[in-house]
Amino acid sequence: MSGTREISVDYLARVEGEGSMRVKVVDGVIEDVEFSIFEPPRFFEAFLLGRPHTDAPDITSRICGICPIAYQMSAVHAMEDVLGVQVGGALRELRRLLYCGEWIESHVLHMYLLHAPDFMGYESVVHMAKDHRPIVEQGLRLKKVGNTILRLIGGREIHPISVKVGGFFKVPTRMDLESLVPELEWARDAAIETVRLVAGFPFPEIEQDFEFVSLSHPNEYPINEGRIVSNKGLNIDVAEFNDFITEEHVARSNALHSRIRGRGAYHVGPMARYALNFEKLTPTARELAVEVGLGPVCRNPFKSIIVRGIEVLYAVEEALRLIDAYEEPAEADVAYEPGAGEGHGATEAPRGLLYHRYRLDTEGIITDAQITPPTAQNQLMIESDLRAVLERHLDLSDDDLQWRLEQTIRNYDPCISCATHFLKLTIDREEAKR
Amino acid sequence: MNAIVIGIGNRYRGDDAAGPIALDRLADRVPECVPLFENSGDAAAIIEAWRDRDRVVLIDAVESGAEPGTVHRLDGRSGVPGHWRLNSTHLMSLGEAVELSWAIGCIPDELLVFGIEVGQTDHTEELSPEVDEAIDEVVEWVLADLEDVDA
Numbered sequence: 001m002s003g004t005r006e007i008s009v010d011y012l013a014r015v016e017g018e019g020s021m022r023v024k025v026v027d028g029v030i031e032d033v034e035f036s037i038f039e040p041p042r043f044f045e046a047f048l049l050g051r052p053h054t055d056a057p058d059i060t061s062r063i064c065g066i067c068p069i070a071y072q073m074s075a076v077h078a079m080e081d082v083l084g085v086q087v088g089g090a091l092r093e094l095r096r097l098l099y100c101g102e103w104i105e106s107h108v109l110h111m112y113l114l115h116a117p118d119f120m121g122y123e124s125v126v127h128m129a130k131d132h133r134p135i136v137e138q139g140l141r142l143k144k145v146g147n148t149i150l151r152l153i154g155g156r157e158i159h160p161i162s163v164k165v166g167g168f169f170k171v172p173t174r175m176d177l178e179s180l181v182p183e184l185e186w187a188r189d190a191a192i193e194t195v196r197l198v199a200g201f202p203f204p205e206i207e208q209d210f211e212f213v214s215l216s217h218p219n220e221y222p223i224n225e226g227r228i229v230s231n232k233g234l235n236i237d238v239a240e241f242n243d244f245i246t247e248e249h250v251a252r253s254n255a256l257h258s259r260i261r262g263r264g265a266y267h268v269g270p271m272a273r274y275a276l277n278f279e280k281l282t283p284t285a286r287e288l289a290v291e292v293g294l295g296p297v298c299r300n301p302f303k304s305i306i307v308r309g310i311e312v313l314y315a316v317e318e319a320l321r322l323i324d325a326y327e328e329p330a331e332a333d334v335a336y337e338p339g340a341g342e343g344h345g346a347t348e349a350p351r352g353l354l355y356h357r358y359r360l361d362t363e364g365i366i367t368d369a370q371i372t373p374p375t376a377q378n379q380l381m382i383e384s385d386l387r388a389v390l391e392r393h394l395d396l397s398d399d400d401l402q403w404r405l406e407q408t409i410r411n412y413d414p415c416i417s418c419a420t421h422f423l424k425l426t427i428d429r430e431e432a433k434r
Numbered sequence: 435m436n437a438i439v440i441g442i443g444n445r446y447r448g449d450d451a452a453g454p455i456a457l458d459r460l461a462d463r464v465p466e467c468v469p470l471f472e473n474s475g476d477a478a479a480i481i482e483a484w485r486d487r488d489r490v491v492l493i494d495a496v497e498s499g500a501e502p503g504t505v506h507r508l509d510g511r512s513g514v515p516g517h518w519r520l521n522s523t524h525l526m527s528l529g530e531a532v533e534l535s536w537a538i539g540c541i542p543d544e545l546l547v548f549g550i551e552v553g554q555t556d557h558t559e560e561l562s563p564e565v566d567e568a569i570d571e572v573v574e575w576v577l578a579d580l581e582d583v584d585a
Contacts, residue, residue: 043446043557044446047446047557059446062444062445062446062474066476109476109478113477113478124530125530125534126530126533126534126537129534129537129538130537133537133538136534136537136538137538140478140481140482140538143478143482144482147479147482
C-alpha cells in the first residue's frame, strides 16, 4: 500500500481512564507506534512523603478503584520488610483469600463487561446485554462473588479498610467466611462455563516472543509472595527489582517505561503468571486449560481472556480451600516497633507484578516512595503487540484496524489509573494521499 | 422504602471528591436504614448497589461546561447526558450503567441524580469554594428527598 496512513481516535473505549495511541504508516511501512500516558505518574509517591507508614495501605488503595487490595498488599509487605515484621499463619492466609476476591472481581469485570464485547462483535456490554442477557447476568453475579469477599474481609469493597501493617484491624469469624461457600461453589461452575465460553471466541493468529515476568513461589500459585522470575533467566529477590529493571521517562508520556536491563520489554500479568506457574494451578484449572486447548504456555495476547478465566477458576477454588482451612487467629495483627530503613514489596495485582519500595525514618515516617504498577511495566510490550498486529492487518479498513488495535490494548486490561491516575488514551491513525 | 445514597468520586482529585464528601456530610443525618455507598466509578459495583433498591440518590462530579458549583438535578432513569464527564477510573460511564440496568431489568423505581459541576480535578484534597458550597446544597436536597423515609 502506498501513501501515508494515519488513524485518529480521541479516546479508547473500555480501558479504564483515558489514553492515547498514535500509529503512522508510510508506504506500507510502519513508521511509528506510540502508546502514551499523559498524567503525572508520581503524584501518589509524592503524596506519601512525610506521612506515617501506617497511612500507605489506605492512600495507595485509592490509586485504583478496581485493584485496591493489590496496592494495600504491596504496601504492607514493603513496610513489613522495613520493620522486620513476619505475618504468618491464618493472617497470611486471610490476606491471600482477600486477594483471591480481588482477582475474581477484577478479572470478571474485564472479561465480561469490557473484553467479551470485542470478541462477540458488540460496541459495548450495553449492546451485548440486549442479545445476551444471561451471559451479562452471569458475569455480574460472578464479579459480585469477588466483591463479597472484599467486603467481608476488607471491611468495604471499594476502598477496603481492614488491612494494616502487621495484619488486620479486624478478622472475620469462621462462620463469616463459611457464609461465602455456597456462592463460591456456584462460582466454581460459573468459572468453568466462562472458560469454555471465551475459549470459543474467534482469535487472531498472532504469537509473541514474550519475556514473561511474575512472582514464583515454591508451593503455591503466586499472589502475595515469591521471587521475581522470567522465562528468559531472570530469578531475583524482590529487593533486587531496581538492579535488574529500569524505569525510563519517555518524552511523549509522563508514565515511566520499564525495561529489563540489557534486554528490553517484558510482559507481566495473567499470561506471565500462567506460563511461569502452570504446575501450581489446581488440577481442575490445569485440566480445563488442556480441554480448551490452551497448553501450559500461551503466547497469543488475544487469548489472555482465556487465561483470566483460568485464574478466576483458580481463585475461586483457592478461596474455598482457604476458607475450609481457616481458624480464627487469636490476634488480628502482629505487634511491632517503628524503625528506620528501606523495604520492598511485590505482589501479583490482577494486571501483573506491582512493586513498592519505601524508606522510613526512625519515627516510621515515609521519606521515599516508589510505586511501579503493572500497566507501566507493560507499556513497551503493548507497543510491541500493536506493531505486530499492524504488520499483519494493514489490509484492514481504518475502522476495522482501529477496532483491532483497541482490542490489542485491551488484551492487557490496562488500568490507566494505575499507571498514572487519569490516562488520556488516544489512538491516532491517519491516511494522507500523495 | 428501600433507599440508598451513592457518592461517586475520588477523594484525591480535587472537586471529583464531591460525591464522597457529600456522603461524609450526610453520615449522621440520614435515617440509619439508608446506607451510604462510596464508589470511585466501577459501574458494575454501582449496578449491584442499586439492584433491588426502590429508591436511589446518586451524587457525582460532573464537567458539562457550566459554572463550577452548579448543581444538576435529574431523573437518572431517563438517562444521563452523554457530555457529562464523570471523573474517576471509569470502566463504563454512569449513563452506560443506567442503560445496562434497563437491559437486564434492574433499574430502580426512583433514581435521583445530583451532578456537581467541578472547577478543578487536580491532584489535591482541596475543594473549590463553589463546589464546597454546592455540596452543602446537595446535602440539603438529599435530606429533603429522604424526609419520608422512616428511621
